[in-house]
Amino acid sequence: MDIVIGDAWPHRAAEQTELEPPRVAVAWSFLQEGVAMGRVDGRVALVTGGSGGLGSAFASALAREGADVAIQYHSHPERAEEVAEEVRRAGRRAHTVTADLADMADVRAMFASVGQELGDVDILVNNAGVDGERARAWEIDPDSWRKTVELNLFGTYYCAREALSGMVSRGRGVVVNISSVHEVIPWGGYSAYATAKAAVSMLTKTLALETAEYGVRVVALAPGAIRTPINADVWQDPQGLADLERKIPARRIGEPDEVAAVLVSLVSDEASYLTGTTVFVDGGMTLYADFAHGG
Numbered sequence: 536m537d538i539v540i541g542d543a544w545p546h547r548a549a550e551q552t553e554l555e556p557p558r559v560a561v562a563w564s565f566l567q568e569g570v571a572m573g574r575v576d577g578r579v580a581l582v583t584g585g586s587g588g589l590g591s592a593f594a595s596a597l598a599r600e601g602a603d604v605a606i607q608y609h610s611h612p613e614r615a616e617e618v619a620e621e622v623r624r625a626g627r628r629a630h631t632v633t634a635d636l637a638d639m640a641d642v643r644a645m646f647a648s649v650g651q652e653l654g655d656v657d658i659l660v661n662n663a664g665v666d667g668e669r670a671r672a673w674e675i676d677p678d679s680w681r682k683t684v685e686l687n688l689f690g691t692y693y694c695a696r697e698a699l700s701g702m703v704s705r706g707r708g709v710v711v712n713i714s715s716v717h718e719v720i721p722w723g724g725y726s727a728y729a730t731a732k733a734a735v736s737m738l739t740k741t742l743a744l745e746t747a748e749y750g751v752r753v754v755a756l757a758p759g760a761i762r763t764p765i766n767a768d769v770w771q772d773p774q775g776l777a778d779l780e781r782k783i784p785a786r787r788i789g790e791p792d793e794v795a796a797v798l799v800s801l802v803s804d805e806a807s808y809l810t811g812t813t814v815f816v817d818g819g820m821t822l823y824a825d826f827a828h829g830g
Contacts, residue, residue, distance in 0.1 A: 573600060573601040574600045574601065574799060574800075574803035574804070574805065575597060575600045575601050575602040575657075575658065575799070575802060575803055576600075576601030576602075577601060577602075577603075578601070578602045578603070578657040578658055579602065579603050579604075579605070579649070579653045579654045579655060579656050579657050579658070580594075580597045580602040580603070580604050580605070580656070580657065580658035580659075580660065580802070581604075581605040581607065581645075581646075581649055581656045581658070581659050581660065581694075581698070582594045582597070582604060582605070582606055582607065582660040582662055583607040583636060583659075583660065583661055583662050583663035583690075583694060584607065584608070584609075584662040584663030584664065585604070585605075585606035585607055585608065585615065585618055585660075585662065586606060586608040586611055586614040586615040586617075586618055586631075587611075587614050587618075587763075587764060588763035588764055588765055588791065589662060589713065589758065589761065589763060589791050589794055589795070590606070590618075590660075590662045590663070591614075591617075591618045591621075591791075592791035592792055592794065592795040593660050593662060593794075593795050593798055594606055594618050594621070594622055594629075595618070595621050595622065595625070595795070596792070596795035596796065596798065596799050597658070597660075597798075597799060597802075598621070598622040598625035598626075598627040598629070599625050600799050600803070601627070602627060602657075602658065603622075603627050603628040603629070603630075603653045603654070604619075604622045604627060604628075604629055604630075605629070605630045605631070605632060605648075605649040605652070605653055605656075606618050606619055606622075606629065606630070606631045606632070607631075607632055607633070607634055607636070607645060607663065608631065608632075608633055609633065609634070609635065609636075609663070610633075612631065612633065615631040615633075616631055618631075619631050628652075628653055630648070630649060630652040630653050632645050632648045632649060636663050636686060636690030636693060636694060637682075637685040637686050637689055637690050637693075638693075639693050642690075642693040642694055642697050643697060646697045646698070646701075655701055655705065656698050656701065656702075656708070657702075657707065657708055657709070658708070658709050658710075658711070658802045659694060659695065659698040659708075659709070659710045659711070660711050660713065660798065660802075661690075661691045661694050661695060661710065661711065661712045661713055662713045663686065663690060664686060664687045664690075664691075664713065664728075664731075665683060665686055665687065665728075666683070666725055666728045666765070667679065667680070667682070667683030667725060667727050667728050668680075668683070669724040669725060670724060671723070671724060671726075672726040675726075675727070679727075680726070680727040681727075683727035683728055683731065684727050684730065684731045687727075687728060687731035687732065687735065688731040688734050688735060688738070691712055691735055691738065692738060695710050695712065695738070695742060695753070698710055699742065699746060699751065699753075702746070702749075702751045703746055703749045703751055706749055706750040706751075707750050707751065708750075708751045708752075709751070709752045709753075709754070709801070709802045710742065710751075710752070710753045710754075711753075711754055711755070711756055711798060711801055711802060712735050712738070712739050712753070712754070712755045712756070713755070713756055713757075713758070714732050714735045714736055714739070714755040714756065714757040714813055715728075715729075715732045715757050715758065716757055716758070716759045716815065716817050716820050716821050717729040717732050717733075718732040718733045718735065718736040718755075718757055718813065719733070719736075719821055720820070720821060732757075735755060736755055736813055739753055739754065739755040739811065739812075739813065740811045740812075743810040743811030743812075744811060747810055747811070752806070752807075752809065752810040753810060753811065754801055754806075754809060754810060754811070754812060754813070754814065755812070755813040755814070756794070756797060756798055756801060756813070756814050756816065757813050757814065757815045757816070757817065758789065758794050758816050758817065759783065759788075759789060759815070759816065759817025759818055759820040759821070760779055760782075760783060760788040760789065760817070760818070760820065761788060761789045761790065761791060761793075761794060762788050762789065762790055762791065763791060770788055776788070781824065782820060782824055783817070783818040783819060783820050783824055784818060784819030784820070784822055784824045784827050785818030785819055786818075787818065788818070789816065789817070789818055793816065794816050797814060797816050801814065
């Protein structure tokens with residue numbers, strides 16, 4: 536029997552059909568025995584928007600699994616440094632870096648800084664984003680609309696572009712674009728955000744198609760309603776929380792650590808055959824809760 540860890544599958548074409556069941560069984564036996572701990576040992580991760588909310592949860596989870604972590608922030612360096620300290624307490628190296636992700640020159644400088652401090656980026660988590668101004672499409676200031684798209688879409692592309700240029704040449708690496716349930720669910724008052732996230736979905740698929748032959752993976756992770764500071768005004772209000780939970784078949788909002796756990800799995804070798812798709816972590820929000828008991 537071939538012993539298989541991660542994506543290091545031996546090439547045994549003549550025995551492919553016979554060997555596939557044992558391969559699956561062996562891979563899962565390793566997970567069950569706990570060998571999956573330290574799933575990203577020695578890798579360098581860059582988390583954009585890493586100074587709070589989901590970003591800080593991502594950075595901490597990656598560090599606990601063995602990665603050195605760079606934390607990008609736009610403002611509030613003290614928050615980024617708090618996350619960096621948590622990474623260091625996990626026994627890993629940390630680096631904080633500020634950048635305007637809607638500016639390609641800033642993005643290049645950010646990657647150069649991370650490369651100098653930690654080494655080549657093996658894992659990019661494109662997390663930075665804003666929902667933007669709330670206004671109907673015909674009433675919003677076009678400049679405000681454009682700025683929301685620039686960060687959520689152009690910023691994602693700029694960071695992915697810079698990361699992939701190195702990953703492709705090295706023949707390894709993973710990019711995770713943090714999308715949203717609003718890549719498929721329209722959101723009144725937030726047309727720029729929903730449009731950008733829908734575009735991120737197709738960007739993810741296209742980048743995955745272009746890079747798969749080089750041993751690089753690109754996936755999207757789409758959270759639903761998660762308990763973070765950005766939506767505290769909703770989940771701290773009993774009426775707002777009740778309204779939100781009615782939209783979720785699981786009847787609760789998610790926690791940052793639940794999303795971070797999925798992220799770690801996606802960037803590890805456990806997901807070595809997964810690319811070009813969006814993984815939803817939403818308690819079923821995209822399943823239309825009102826239809827749970829019939830139409």
